[in-house]
Amino acid sequence: MxxxxxxxxxxxxxxxxxxxxxxxxxxxxxxxxxxxxxxxxxxxGGSAPPYEDWTRDELYKRAQDIGIDGRSSMAKDDLIEALRSH
Known part of the structure; x- marks a missing residue:
């Protein structure tokens, strides 16, 4: 059961x-x-633009909302990778 x-x-x-x-x-x-x-x-899904079109600040805010560690030292490409692998 x-x-x-x-x-x-x-x-x-x-x-x-x-x-x-x-x-x-x-x-x-x-x-x-x-x-x-x-x-x-x-x-x-599909209504949001791809992460590549987001600014670094928008990506950082999303990573902060999710709780990704180390986000403050990440570049835009690193934030995209971390968000996609979350």
Whole structure:
């Protein structure tokens, strides 16, 4: 039987499968919730411009919101890489 992860996880079974595959809790939750809503995560996005079009200050703010360590010493390309690999 699949364990209930509370109301914040919409598809508990998919969440557990993703965690078993080695995904982080955050990433597994995002994917399982997006798929539970009837869509595919890769097709739901796309409205924001690519990171290359953002200013360094915008990238820094986004990295700060996410909590990426070492962001203050990163150049624009480093911030883009850190955001994409988060």
């Amino acid at each position: 699949t364990k209930s992860h509370g109301p914040s996880i919409k598809d508990d079974e998919l969440y557990e499968d993703l965690r078993d595959d080695g995904m982080s809790k955050e990433k597994a939750a995002r994917i399982s919730n997006a798929k539970a809503g009837g869509g595919t995560p890769s097709r739901n």
